[in-house]
Structure formats: C-alpha cells, structure tokens
Amino acid sequence: MTPTIPDIVIGRLPVYLRALTRLSQEGVDVTSSHELGQRLGISSAQIRKDLSHFGGFGKQGTGYQISYLIDQLRQVLKVNREWDVVLVGAGDLGSALLHYRxxxxxxxxxxxxxxxxxEKIGKQIVQFSVQPMDELQETVQQHNIKMAMIAVPAEAAQRVTDLLIASGVKAILNYAPINLNVPDGVNVQYIDPVLHMQRMTYYIP
Amino acid sequence: MTPTIPDIVIGRLPVYLRALTRLSQEGVDVTSSHELGQRLGISSAQIRKDLSHFGGFGKQGTGYQISYLIDQLRQVLKVNREWDVVLVGAGDLGSALLHYRxxxxxxxxxxxxxxxxxEKIGKQIVQFSVQPMDELQETVQQHNIKMAMIAVPAEAAQRVTDLLIASGVKAILNYAPINLNVPDGVNVQYIDPVLHMQRMTYYIP
DNA sequence: TAGATTGTTAATCGATTAACAATC
DNA sequence: TAGATTGTTAATCGATTAACAATC
Structure with missing residues (x-):
C-alpha cells in the first residue's frame, strides 16, 4: 500500500499546478523549486519535499521541465480527464456558477x-434546464456522477448532502455557509467568501 | 504588547462565529466546547485553546453563553461594524459578486x-455605476477604504493589486487564479473553486 | 454536595526547514 | 570540470491533543 500522503500536501498540488500552467503560458520551459517557491511565497524545500512524495520529477543541476511536471501533477490529482458535476440550487448563486466558464x-x-x-423547475439557465429534486438520485446514479456543488440555503444543505451521498457522490463543493456532516470516504470543501473577509479584518489596524 | 496569536487560530474564529450564529438562530442559548466541536468536526480542546487566547469566555460546569461569545468574537475580529469594500472587475464574476447579498x-x-x-464605464449593475480605473486611487483614499475584491483576469491582477495597495488598501479578496505579491501589512485571501475541486478528485477512487 | 466543563500545562504529534550528498 | 539543483535525512519548529486542577 502507498503510504498516506498528508492532505495538506495534496492541497498544495493544485496551487503548484496553477502556477506551472501560468509559467508555461508565459513561455517558460524549465523552472526550479527556488523560482517556483519565490512566486508562491513558500520555501523551495517545501516544494521539493511535497513533490518527492510522488517520485523524482526533477533533474539535479537543472530543475523541473514544466510540461512534464504539469502532466505528472495532473495525473496524480486525476485531473487529466473531464469530471461531470451536478449542481444543486438554481438561485442567484447557482445561476452565477452556471455562467462561470x-x-x-x-x-x-x-x-x-x-x-x-x-416555480424553478424547467427554467432554462444558459444551456441547462432546472430539474426537480426527485430526479436527482436517478440522474446521479445513471451517469455515475461523483462530484457535486451545493448552492442552497444553509437550512437545506445537510438534507441535500445526505441525498447526494445516498446517490453515490464522493466530493462536494459547498457554498452554503454551514458545516456539513459526511461519512468517511466523502470529501467536502467549503467556499464562504465572508469567512475570508472576517479573517482579514482582524489584521486591519 | 499582546503576544502574537497564530494566524491559523484567527482563521478558525469566523468558523466558530458562523456556527454560533446558527445555534443562536436555532434558539440555543448556551453551548459547550464539546457540542461545538462535534458540530464542526474538531476537538473540544482545540476550541477551548483557541478561545483562551482572547480571555475566559466560558464558565466551568456550564459552558459558553452563545450571545456573549458571539459579541466577543465579533469584537476580536472587528466585525462588529460595517466595512466598506471596493470591487475591481465588472465582468461575469464581478457582476455575480454585486448581486450576492x-x-x-x-x-x-x-x-x-x-x-x-x-465600454463598461458608466454601466449600471444593481445600484452601482461602473467607474474607470483612474478614479480608483482618489475614491479609495477619499473614503478611507481598507478592503477590496479582485475579479479581473489573471494577467491584470498584480497590476490592480499594486494600485490598490498604493491607494491604502490593506486586505484583498482575490478571485483571480494567480498568486499575488504584496508587502508586509497587506493581507490577501484567495478564492479559486477549481483548486478545491482538484483537491477532491485525488481522493475519488 | 456532585456533576460538568472550563482554562491551562505538559506531552505528543506532525509539518516545515536546514543541510548536504548525489548527480546532472 | 565547476556550478547548480535535486531528493532526502535529521533538526527544528509549531500545532494539536490529553489530562487535570480549578470552579461554577
């Protein structure tokens, strides 16, 4: 069995991937842990250590070939494919998510x-037709969908979560401002911009 | 001088505040570190330790009076007042942020x-009229605004950041998918939902 | 008083950093 | 070869947890 890799390391890989993609767009072919660390404001040792969990991607004396490292990270994160996602909640926020490219x-x-x-059922948003909740389970199962986004009021979020999990969803991006209880094997990530704002005001003199 | 409190602790306070507000709405008056921890999936010891950085908010044998603890946390975080915020970027995302209540x-x-x-200048979005960038500095300074949100393309984000900082902004919520370089004394928080999605796919079998 | 829970200290755990041999 | 940078081990640092006296 592969030794378990700390979740905090997994969380940094997408950040690396994003920065590498950007470097690549800028026409850079090769980078070093030092250069990448400088860009991201983290130490070069941390980058090398994080990457070393997955194998040796670099060359001593040279650094990392960006295109190769991108490919490897995409493979590790399983984002070298397309993922289908269902959205629950077709209000202002849900609608904005549908518009987001x-x-x-x-x-x-x-x-x-x-x-x-x-009153929202059947409504067209972008190319989507809003479906009723009773179609959720069958749809998710039929298409074997593993990911969902929640954009419903806080009061409804846990109920929606339970239904998604019963339908086989394993990963949830939750925009409702509430903590969700999920069993092992199901992953939740939270987005609440207000929390970030409240964290910053503490530091404003 | 107050001993410095770890940033990771500050980051959890808004989460506590949100859960407490919710408990309060549900009509609960008093809670314990154990109950709160259960709700949030963290240990009671961590909650007590975090709170103890700011003083003794609880009562042995009883727990915490929710309304009092909410007041105290709001004071600590400086969110017991209204903060003015400027938004840079009036595209799809910026527009969605303006609609978000x-x-x-x-x-x-x-x-x-x-x-x-x-072509966007003067456009009305909700009750706002989009202003040109050359008015930014004067506006921010005149109103003594300390917080900003960035919803521009990645290419423009660092330039916008520099302008905001030159205008006196101390806290930035950045929706652009890029890391920003800022001097000491300026705080940046990042929102990129795709990073959260990429972090979760790793765990999907 | 008996039971419960805090605030805090000490112990443990885990993550980050420093350092360097290996090697391109 | 000389210079640079990786991958990895050991040292350090910091955060979490366990435990318990204090006390409501």
Whole structure:
C-alpha cells in the first residue's frame, strides 16, 4: 500500500499546478523549486519535499521541465480527464456558477442542475434546464456522477448532502455557509467568501 | 504588547462565529466546547485553546453563553461594524459578486466598482455605476477604504493589486487564479473553486 | 454536595526547514 | 570540470491533543 500522503500536501498540488500552467503560458520551459517557491511565497524545500512524495520529477543541476511536471501533477490529482458535476440550487448563486466558464475550462463540467422550488423547475439557465429534486438520485446514479456543488440555503444543505451521498457522490463543493456532516470516504470543501473577509479584518489596524 | 496569536487560530474564529450564529438562530442559548466541536468536526480542546487566547469566555460546569461569545468574537475580529469594500472587475464574476447579498448581510458593503474596459464605464449593475480605473486611487483614499475584491483576469491582477495597495488598501479578496505579491501589512485571501475541486478528485477512487 | 466543563500545562504529534550528498 | 539543483535525512519548529486542577 502507498503510504498516506498528508492532505495538506495534496492541497498544495493544485496551487503548484496553477502556477506551472501560468509559467508555461508565459513561455517558460524549465523552472526550479527556488523560482517556483519565490512566486508562491513558500520555501523551495517545501516544494521539493511535497513533490518527492510522488517520485523524482526533477533533474539535479537543472530543475523541473514544466510540461512534464504539469502532466505528472495532473495525473496524480486525476485531473487529466473531464469530471461531470451536478449542481444543486438554481438561485442567484447557482445561476452565477452556471455562467462561470472557469469550471469547464479546467475540466469540471456541470451536467445537471436541480432545485426544490416548483416555480424553478424547467427554467432554462444558459444551456441547462432546472430539474426537480426527485430526479436527482436517478440522474446521479445513471451517469455515475461523483462530484457535486451545493448552492442552497444553509437550512437545506445537510438534507441535500445526505441525498447526494445516498446517490453515490464522493466530493462536494459547498457554498452554503454551514458545516456539513459526511461519512468517511466523502470529501467536502467549503467556499464562504465572508469567512475570508472576517479573517482579514482582524489584521486591519 | 499582546503576544502574537497564530494566524491559523484567527482563521478558525469566523468558523466558530458562523456556527454560533446558527445555534443562536436555532434558539440555543448556551453551548459547550464539546457540542461545538462535534458540530464542526474538531476537538473540544482545540476550541477551548483557541478561545483562551482572547480571555475566559466560558464558565466551568456550564459552558459558553452563545450571545456573549458571539459579541466577543465579533469584537476580536472587528466585525462588529460595517466595512466598506471596493470591487475591481465588472465582468461575469464581478457582476455575480454585486448581486450576492451575503456580503452586505454580514457587514461587508461594496461601495464602488471599477473596470478597465471603456465600454463598461458608466454601466449600471444593481445600484452601482461602473467607474474607470483612474478614479480608483482618489475614491479609495477619499473614503478611507481598507478592503477590496479582485475579479479581473489573471494577467491584470498584480497590476490592480499594486494600485490598490498604493491607494491604502490593506486586505484583498482575490478571485483571480494567480498568486499575488504584496508587502508586509497587506493581507490577501484567495478564492479559486477549481483548486478545491482538484483537491477532491485525488481522493475519488 | 456532585456533576460538568472550563482554562491551562505538559506531552505528543506532525509539518516545515536546514543541510548536504548525489548527480546532472 | 565547476556550478547548480535535486531528493532526502535529521533538526527544528509549531500545532494539536490529553489530562487535570480549578470552579461554577
């Protein structure tokens, strides 16, 4: 069995990947842990240590070939393929997520949208037709979808979560401002911009 | 001088505050580190330790009075007041942020919107009129604004950051998918939902 | 009083950094 | 070859947890 890699390391890989993609776009072919660390504001030792969990991607004296490292990181993170995602909640926020092109551009394709409100069912948003909640389980199972985004009010979020998990979803991006309880084997990530704002005000004199 | 409190502790306070606010809405008056920890999936010891950095907010044998603890945390985080915020970038994302009511509801009031594109200047979004970038510095200084959100393309983000900092901004919520270089005394928080998605796919079998 | 829970100290755990041999 | 940078080990640093006296 592969020794378990710390989650905090996994969390930094997408940051590396993003910076490397950017360097690549700028026409840079090779970089070093030092250069990358400088860009990201972290130590070169940390970058080397993080990468070394997955194998030797660099060359002594030279550094890392960016295109190769990108390929390897995409493979490790399993983002070298397209992932289907369902969205629950078709309000203002859900609608904004449907309009956001960044997901599809980077391999996350929203395929279905659900909402509980009868008046929203059948509504067209971008190319999506909002489906009722009772179709969720069958749809998710039929298409073997493993990822979901939640954009419903806090009161509904745990119920929606339980339904998603019962349907086989393993990864949830939660925009509702509430902590979710999930069993082992299911991953939740939280987005609440207000939390970030509240963290910063502490430091403003 | 107050001993410095670890940033990771500051980062958890808004999470506590959010959970406490929710408990309060549910009609609960008193809670314990154990109950709160259970809700949030963290240890009771961590909660007690975090809170103890700021004083004794609880009572042995009883726990914490929620309304009092909320007041105290709001004071510590300086969110017991309203903060003005400028938004840079009036594209799809910026527009979605203007429509999002969660900021104002929790004390962060977007007061001005800027964009570099001539065709966007003067455009009305919700109650805002998009202003040109050359008005940014004067506006920020005049109103003594300390917080900003960035919703521009990655290529423009560092330039915008430099301008914001030159204007006196101390806290930046960055939606552009790029790392920003800022001097000491300026705080940046990042929101890139794709990074969260990429972190979760690693764990999907 | 008996039971419960805090605030805090000490012990443990884990993550980061420093250093350097290996080697391109 | 000389210079540079990796991958890795050991040392350091910091955060979390366990435990318990204090006390409501």
């Amino acid at each position: 960044g997901f599809a551009e980077r391999g996350f394709k929203i395929t279905h949208v659900f909402d509980a409100a009868p | 969660g900021f104002a509801e929790r004390g962060f009031k977007i007061t001005h919107v800027f964009d570099a594109a001539p």
